[in-house]
Amino acid sequence: MPNSQLTASLTLSVVDLTIPGAAGLVNHVIPPLVFTSPGSGGLGVTYSGYAVLNPGGSINIISGGIPTTPFIFVRNVGTALCSLTISWSSGGPSNIPRLAQGAWFLFGSPGLDTNADNGIIQATVSSLNNAGTVIEYLVAS
Amino acid sequence: MSNITSLLGLTLQLVNVSANSTPLNIGLQGITLPMTAYYYDNFFQAGITATVVPLPGTTVWAAYVRNLGANNVTVNYTPSGGASTSVVLTPITTGFGGVFLYYQTLETGGGGITAMSITASTAITPCEVFVGY
Numbered sequence A: 001m002p003n004s005q006l007t008a009s010l011t012l013s014v015v016d017l018t019i020p021g022a023a024g025l026v027n028h029v030i031p032p033l034v035f036t037s038p039g040s041g042g043l044g045v046t047y048s049g050y051a052v053l054n055p056g057g058s059i060n061i062i063s064g065g066i067p068t069t070p071f072i073f074v075r076n077v078g079t080a081l082c083s084l085t086i087s088w089s090s091g092g093p094s095n096i097p098r099l100a101q102g103a104w105f106l107f108g109s110p111g112l113d114t115n116a117d118n119g120i121i122q123a124t125v126s127s128l129n130n131a132g133t134v135i136e137y138l139v140a141s
Numbered sequence B: 001m002s003n004i005t006s007l008l009g010l011t012l013q014l015v016n017v018s019a020n021s022t023p024l025n026i027g028l029q030g031i032t033l034p035m036t037a038y039y040y041d042n043f044f045q046a047g048i049t050a051t052v053v054p055l056p057g058t059t060v061w062a063a064y065v066r067n068l069g070a071n072n073v074t075v076n077y078t079p080s081g082g083a084s085t086s087v088v089l090t091p092i093t094t095g096f097g098g099v100f101l102y103y104q105t106l107e108t109g110g111g112g113i114t115a116m117s118i119t120a121s122t123a124i125t126p127c128e129v130f131v132g133y
Helices: none
Strands: A004-016 A026-036 A045-053 A058-062 A071-076 A082-088 A091-099 A104-108 A120-127 A133-140 B004-016 B021-035 B038-046 B062-067 B073-079 B085-089 B099-103 B113-120 B125-132
Touching (some): A004 A104, A026 B038, A045 B021, A058 A133, A071 A082, A071 A091, A091 A104, A091 A120, A091 B073, A091 B085, A104 B004, B038 B113, B085 B099
Antiparallel strands (some): A004 A026, A004 B004, A058 A120, A104 B099, B004 B021, B038 B125, B073 B085, B073 B113
16 A cells, blocks of 8 residues: 555646636646655655745755756745756756746656656756845655 | 636645545645647647647747556656756556646736647657647
8 A cells, every 4th residue: 555645636727818707718627746665665845935045056955966856946935036947867957948936947757766757857947146146846756 | 817716726635544644735726827829738649759749839838747647658848048958757557647837817927838749758648738828
């Protein structure tokens, strides 16, 4: 029996603001991303709701290498622009487009702890020398 | 001036099965991006050569790609002001395929994507694609 399970549920919609009460142009409930711990082992989840970066500093939010991390969620909850760099088992490091205030990045890959799942081996968030760089993040492996 | 808006919601829930408890439950709802145009294809056909995603503007501020097929797909994108880069989304194996989601809440302040294409590894592979401008 699995010990733990992480579910990420997403909804996406698009609304025409010029027609009050109109049905959404896009209404989509994205099938959930479900990560179940293997066997009776646990699921390692790291969450921080308010990680503050020093100006010019950085945080390695994933540095575990192999086995890889198949899920990451990062949100900029500060006021300053920040950058996110990710290395996947398929390659990298790759630059994610910069995250302004309120911006999100989410990546999920099915499978846990397998080298074929193209999970993440390293993820680093960096401040761009400005005060006010704060992130919320969650990773699961 | 924006005349449409996109709304994104995310719930992250961690369940301890053996203890029947929910140690983590995060709900982020009503996150919006005011826009003027978008492109959405719920069954985008990614070919074995790069298939360009038609961006509705010079810079898109929201991008979502999900692999719906049985093959790997490579999403190649260009961050605004940066070099082209890529990520591989694996096929559906445990109920879902690989997901890439980038979402700004304003069309100012830096960031964005200026080009995107998707390439399937071995055969035409469907993906769900949304990009907003």
